[in-house]
Amino acid sequence: MRNRYYxxxxxxxxxxxxxxxxxxxxxxxxxxxxxxxxxxxxNIVEEMMTDTSGQTPITELPAPPLEFSQVPGSPMPYSEYDxxxxxxxxxxxxxxxxxxxxxxxxxxxxxxxxxxxxxxxPENIPIQPHTLYGIFPPKIPESEVKPxxxxxxxxxxxxxxxxxxxxxxxxxxxxxxxxxxxxTFQDYxxxxxxxxxxxxxPEETIKANVLAILSFTMNRIYTEWYRxxxxxxxxxxxxxxxxxxxxxxxxxxxxSMIVDDLFTTYITRPGIRxxxxxxxxxxxxxxxxxxxxxxxxxxxxxxGYDSISILRNFYGQDVFLMAAERVSGVPVSYPGAILQLGSxxxxxxxxxxxxxxxxxxxxxxxxxxVDGEFGEQTxxxxxxxxxxxNLPRSGIVDFATWYKISAIYVAVTRxxxx
Numbered sequence: 001m002r003n004r005y006y007x008x009x010x011x012x013x014x015x016x017x018x019x020x021x022x023x024x025x026x027x028x029x030x031x032x033x034x035x036x037x038x039x040x041x042x043n044i045v046e047e048m049m050t051d052t053s054g055q056t057p058i059t060e061l062p063a064p065p066l067e068f069s070q071v072p073g074s075p076m077p078y079s080e081y082d083x084x085x086x087x088x089x090x091x092x093x094x095x096x097x098x099x100x101x102x103x104x105x106x107x108x109x110x111x112x113x114x115x116x117x118x119x120x121x122p123e124n125i126p127i128q129p130h131t132l133y134g135i136f137p138p139k140i141p142e143s144e145v146k147p148x149x150x151x152x153x154x155x156x157x158x159x160x161x162x163x164x165x166x167x168x169x170x171x172x173x174x175x176x177x178x179x180x181x182x183x184t185f186q187d188y189x190x191x192x193x194x195x196x197x198x199x200x201x202p203e204e205t206i207k208a209n210v211l212a213i214l215s216f217t218m219n220r221i222y223t224e225w226y227r228x229x230x231x232x233x234x235x236x237x238x239x240x241x242x243x244x245x246x247x248x249x250x251x252x253x254x255x256s257m258i259v260d261d262l263f264t265t266y267i268t269r270p271g272i273r274x275x276x277x278x279x280x281x282x283x284x285x286x287x288x289x290x291x292x293x294x295x296x297x298x299x300x301x302x303x304g305y306d307s308i309s310i311l312r313n314f315y316g317q318d319v320f321l322m323a324a325e326r327v328s329g330v331p332v333s334y335p336g337a338i339l340q341l342g343s344x345x346x347x348x349x350x351x352x353x354x355x356x357x358x359x360x361x362x363x364x365x366x367x368x369x370v371d372g373e374f375g376e377q378t379x380x381x382x383x384x385x386x387x388x389x390n391l392p393r394s395g396i397v398d399f400a401t402w403y404k405i406s407a408i409y410v411a412v413t414r415x416x417x418x
Contacts, residue, residue: 012102014063014078016250018048018056020085020110026411027361028054029112032087036061039080039097053364053388063102069198072284072295076133077101077198083108084122091115092122098250099127104199105253107390125248131196131282132294137240138286144277145269146223160222160275160322162264164329164410168245169233173226180233181247184407189213189259190251195244196280197294199252205301208310209280210258211321212292213243215267218275218324256390260400264324267311275322278315290314330406339397343374351397354409355381361412362388 016036020029034056036046048056061081068077078099086092090112098108113123128134166188171178183191189210197209220226220235220242227234237245266275283293292314300310312319327333331354335347349372359365365384368377383395389404397405 012063012065013060014100014102015058015060015105016081016083016098016100016108017058017105018050018083018085018108018110020050020054020056020087020112022090022112022114024111024411024415025109026408026413026415028052029087029090030054032085032090032112035084035086037082037084039082041082045081051364053362055388058105061100063100063104066102066200069101069200070298072132072282077200078130078133080127083110085110085112087112089114093125094122095125095127095248095250097127099130101198101200101252106250107253107256108250127249128195128244128246130198131239131244132198136244137238138281139279139288140240141279141288142277144219144279145272145274146219146225146277148223148274159273159326160218160266160324162218162324162327163221163234166217166221166235167233168247169226169231169236170245170247171236172238173231173236173241183245183247185217186259186263186407187251188245189217189263190256191247191249192217192243192245193255193259194249194251195246197255197298199255201298202301203254203258204305204307204310205297206255206258207262207307208292208297208301209294210255210262211265211267211307211311212278212280214262214265215275215278216243216280218266219277222274253390257392257400260391260404263403264327265321266324267315267319268322269316269318269320276315276319280314327403329410330403331409332406334399334402339374339402340395341374341376341379344372346372348372348374348378351382351402351405352378354405355385358385358405358408358412361415364388 018034020032021027022029029050030052032050034048035044037044046059050056063079064077068074078101080097083095083098093110100106163185165182166185168181168183169178192213193210236242267278268276280292281288283295297310332350339348349370352368352370356367359367366381368381379395382397383393386393391401
């Protein structure tokens with residue numbers, strides 16, 4: 001009852017934005033109705049409608065005190081809300097338990113599916129407790145470096161490649177009844193990080209944990225760990241075998257931006273070519289010598305350690321960062337330099353063509369002349385795009401913006417083919 005007491009008396013505020021798409025992120029749901037209620041409650045605290053980009057306004061909601069997420073063993077540090085989304089011609093969706101942390105922006109993505117007849121009831125998406133608050137099985141230890149099959153086997157690439165999608169098995173590896181879901185690589189990492197750490201922690205701590213999550217995932221991908229054993233998925237959502245992943249859960253804005261900046265980066269050691277299987281634990285309820293501890297990384301971040309120093313504190317002084325040279329599923333790789341007012345050339349033309357295509361589905365983004373010159377129209381389109389897709393509104397095309405534009409361009413062009 002203590003958590004409910006604090007829930008009624010809390011004074012801190014968190015924020016939420018609901019993004020609604022039809023079938024895929026490439027087709028926003030205009031004029032969907034979004035209702036927010038306290039978890040398992042009936043009183044509507046917010047009712048909103050999505051705009052032409054499928055987004056609700058950013059709305060403040062009560063959240064527990066910030067200090068609850070700063071030390072282990074505290075009362076539940078987030079408040080929980082149900083998000084109910086309806087739109088004529090589509091099956092309603094209810095997300096049960098969206099988590100709101102103080103001083104943080106929660107992004108709840110919802111995907112609607114068309115129906116031929118009125119549905120019997122909404123699709124329910126339950127959000128599990130955060131791993132630092134709920135009880136989850138600890139990771140079964142494994143070697144951080146895996147033997148690689150020869151080139152006649154599954155692994156034939158000399159360097160790690162960031163895939164377009166990750167296939168996540170929603171259960172332990174041997175549970176054949178569990179569902180497999182396809183998730184874009186970046187969305188998978190954002191989901192795991194939002195399950196595993198609190199967005200209220202220091203930025204360098206979040207970066208260190210995101211890098212550990214990235215490296216763990218890249219190891220599973222590069223070594224074809226499960227597919228090489230006859231399974232039809234990339235990774236599981238079991239914390240005993242892999243990392244927490246809660247299909248349909250909300251992510252957090254600052255975690256999302258950090259992942260967009262780092263998603264091609266992984267941790268390795270001298271003399272090996274694979275990403276390390278960077279295992280970790282919470283460090284309070286479970287101890288794991290030689291692995292990163294989440295609460296320990298938080299305390300180091302509080303002391304001013306940067307992300308690589310945090311990682312070396314746990315995994316050893318010889319670890320270093322590498323970047324995958326290729327990202328699958330994008331038409332053109334990042335040119336290596338930012339594009340901004342005054343930039344010219346083929347890379348600018350690529351961005352202009354892609355943004356014009358995206359604007360067919362997201363009309364808030366202005367059309368522009370495709371001339372290879374980065375002028376005011378291009379800057380405005382980039383800035384609007386960044387605002388829609390939770391990137392810093394800089395008006396320049398950096399690494400994160402380039403790949404986000406590429407991903408949305410691929411999504412809208414796929415939708416156009418359906």
